[in-house]
Amino acid sequence: MKKIFDEVRSLDKKAIENYFLSEDILMEHASIGIQKYITKKFKKNEKILIVSGTGNNGADGIALARLLHKKFDVSLYLTNEPKTEIGKLQLKRAKSINVNFVKDIFQADIIVDCIFGTGLNKELDKNSIDLIEKLNNFKSFKIACDIPSGLDILGRVTTIAFKANITITMGALKTALFSDVAKDYVGKIKVAKLGIEDEFFQSTLTNKYLLEKSDLVLPYRNIENSHKGTYGHLNVISGEKVGASIIASMAAFSFGTGLVTIISENQESIPHLIMQDKVISKNCTAIAIGMGLGKIDDSKLENILKLKLPKVLDADIFYNKLILEYLNEYVVLTPHPKEFISLLKLANITDISIEELQNNRFKYVKEFCNKYPDVVLLLKGSNVIIAQDDNIYINSFGNSSLSKGGSGDVLSGLIASLLAQGYKRVEGCISASLAHTLSALNYSKNNYSLTPDNLIEGIKNL
Ligand SMILES: NC(=O)C1=CN([C@@H]2O[C@H](COP(=O)(O)OP(=O)(O)OC[C@H]3O[C@@H](n4cnc5c(N)ncnc54)[C@H](O)[C@@H]3O)[C@@H](O)[C@H]2O)[C@@H](O)CC1
Numbered sequence: 001m002k003k004i005f006d007e008v009r010s011l012d013k014k015a016i017e018n019y020f021l022s023e024d025i026l027m028e029h030a031s032i033g034i035q036k037y038i039t040k041k042f043k044k045n046e047k048i049l050i051v052s053g054t055g056n057n058g059a060d061g062i063a064l065a066r067l068l069h070k071k072f073d074v075s076l077y078l079t080n081e082p083k084t085e086i087g088k089l090q091l092k093r094a095k096s097i098n099v100n101f102v103k104d105i106f107q108a109d110i111i112v113d114c115i116f117g118t119g120l121n122k123e124l125d126k127n128s129i130d131l132i133e134k135l136n137n138f139k140s141f142k143i144a145c146d147i148p149s150g151l152d153i154l155g156r157v158t159t160i161a162f163k164a165n166i167t168i169t170m171g172a173l174k175t176a177l178f179s180d181v182a183k184d185y186v187g188k189i190k191v192a193k194l195g196i197e198d199e200f201f202q203s204t205l206t207n208k209y210l211l212e213k214s215d216l217v218l219p220y221r222n223i224e225n226s227h228k229g230t231y232g233h234l235n236v237i238s239g240e241k242v243g244a245s246i247i248a249s250m251a252a253f254s255f256g257t258g259l260v261t262i263i264s265e266n267q268e269s270i271p272h273l274i275m276q277d278k279v280i281s282k283n284c285t286a287i288a289i290g291m292g293l294g295k296i297d298d299s300k301l302e303n304i305l306k307l308k309l310p311k312v313l314d315a316d317i318f319y320n321k322l323i324l325e326y327l328n329e330y331v332v333l334t335p336h337p338k339e340f341i342s343l344l345k346l347a348n349i350t351d352i353s354i355e356e357l358q359n360n361r362f363k364y365v366k367e368f369c370n371k372y373p374d375v376v377l378l379l380k381g382s383n384v385i386i387a388q389d390d391n392i393y394i395n396s397f398g399n400s401s402l403s404k405g406g407s408g409d410v411l412s413g414l415i416a417s418l419l420a421q422g423y424k425r426v427e428g429c430i431s432a433s434l435a436h437t438l439s440a441l442n443y444s445k446n447n448y449s450l451t452p453d454n455l456i457e458g459i460k461n462l
Pocket residue numbers: 009012013023026027030053054055056057058060083084115116117118119120121122123124125128145146147170194
C-alpha cells in the first residue's frame with residue numbers, strides 16, 4: 001500500500017528545511033516529472049498546449065514549457081501574469097529562451113492543465129469556468145499538473161473541474177484525489193518525485209493508505225491434511241429476498257469457505273451447493289446478515305447480534321436502531337452511501353443528505369469511527385473506504401461495471417467468507433474488496449454487462 005496525505009504543502013516545507021533544498025529545486029523536479037512522462041509517451045512533433053494560472057501550479061507549467069521547448073511543438077498560454085516570485089522567475093527563464101507564448105487556447109494533441117493546484121481557495125470566476133469548459137471540450141490528451149483545476153483540497157468539484165486522462169501529482173498522493181467525485185476527473189494517477197529523499201515520506205506519519213494489487217492475500221490452502229471444517233462454516237441469514245443471500249453464499253463458497261448455510265424459516269429453493277437450516281449452525285465461524293433481510297423480529301435479530309462470532313452487517317440492517325448496541329469488536333459494516341447516512345442518523349452523529357456525505361466521505365467516516373472505534377467500516381462507493389478507529393484504506397480499483405444490483409451482496413459474501421476462514425476483519429475487508437474490484441477490472445467484454453455471477457466467476461480466476 002502507498003501512503004496518502006491530506007496535504008503536502010507543510011511536508012514540502014519541512015523537506016526544504018531538513019535537506020537544505022529550495023522551492024526552485026522542488027519545482028524543477030515537479031516539471032521534470034511531467035516532462036519525462038510526455039517524452040516517454042508522445043512523439044516529438046506533437047503539439048502541446050500548456051495552460052498556466054497565476055500561482056505556483058502555473059509556475060510548474062511555465063517551467064515545463066522551458067523543459068519541452070524545441071523538443072516538442074510547445075505553446076504556453078498564461079491566464080494572467082504570475083503572482084508568485086518563483087512564477088516571475090520561471091517566466092523570465094522561459095522568455096529568455098523564446099518559449100512560444102499564445103494569446104488563445106486551441107485543440108493541441110496534448111493539453112497540460114496548470115491553472116490551479118492545491119491553492120484553490122475560492123469559487124471559480126466566470127473566466128476560469130469558461131476556460132476549463134473549453135479545455136474539457138477539446139479532444140486532446142489531457143494531463144493535470146498536481147490536481148485537476150477546479151477540484152478543491154477536499155476533492156470536491158467547485159463548479160467545474162478539468163477532466164484529465166492522467167494526473168501527475170507532486171511529491172506524494174493527496175487525499176483529494178480519492179474522493180468519489182474526483183474519480184471522473186483525475187484519470188490515472190502518477191506521482192512525480194520532487195528530489196526529496198524517499199525516506200522522508202516513508203517516515204512521515206499518515207493514517208491513510210492506497211491499496212495496491214499486491215495487498216490482495218488470497219485464501220490459498222497451505223495444508224493438505226485438511227477437511228471442510230478447516231475452512232470455516234459461514235451462516236448467511238436470509239429474509240424477504242432470498243436472492244441476496246444466495247448471491248452472498250455463492251460468493252463465499254467460491255472464495256474458499258468450507259461450508260455455507262443459508263438460515264431461513266421457510267424452505268427456500270437454493271443452489272444445491274449451499275446448505276439450508278432454520279437455526280444457526282453449531283460449528284458456525286462467521287455470520288452475514290442484512291442482505292435481502294427485510295423485516296425481522298427484534299428478539300430474533302438480537303439473538304444473532306449478541307453471538308460472539310465475526311459478523312458482516314449489511315443493507316437493511318442499517319435502518320434498525322438495535323444494531324447500535326452491537327457495534328463491537330466482532331462487527332464489519334458494509335453500507336452504501338444511502339445506508340451510511342441512515343446509520344449516521346440512528347447513531348445521533350448527524351442528519352445529512354447523500355450529496356453532503358459524498359462530498360465529505362472521509363470526514364463522516366472519521367466521525368463515525370471516533371464514536372465506534374471497535375467496528376470495522378467499509379463504505380462503498382467508486383473509491384471504497386475501509387476504516388477502523390483512526391486508520392483508513394482506500395480501494396480505487398472499482399469501476400462502473402459494478403453499479404448493478406447484487407454487486408454489494410457479492411462483496412458481503414466475500415468478506416464473510418474470509419472472516420469464516422479466520423482472517424482478521426481489516427485484512428478480510430482489504431482482500432475481499434480487492435478481489436471484488438479486480439474481478440470487475442478483469443472482466444474485459446464491456447462495462448455494462450457484468451453480473452454478480454460473472455463477478456464470482458472472475459474471483460475464481462484471480
Ligand atoms: N510547495 C511546493 O514547494 C511546491 C509546489 N508546487 C506547485 O504549487 C502548487 C500550489 O501553488 P499555490 O499555492 O501558488 O496555488 P495555486 O497554483 O493552486 O494557485 C493559487 C493562486 O490562485 C489564486 N486563486 C485560488 N483560488 C482561485 C479562484 N477560485 N479563482 C481565481 N484565483 C484563485 C490564489 O489566490 C493564488 O494566487 C501545487 O499545486 C503544485 O503544483 C510544485 O511546484 C512543487 C513544489
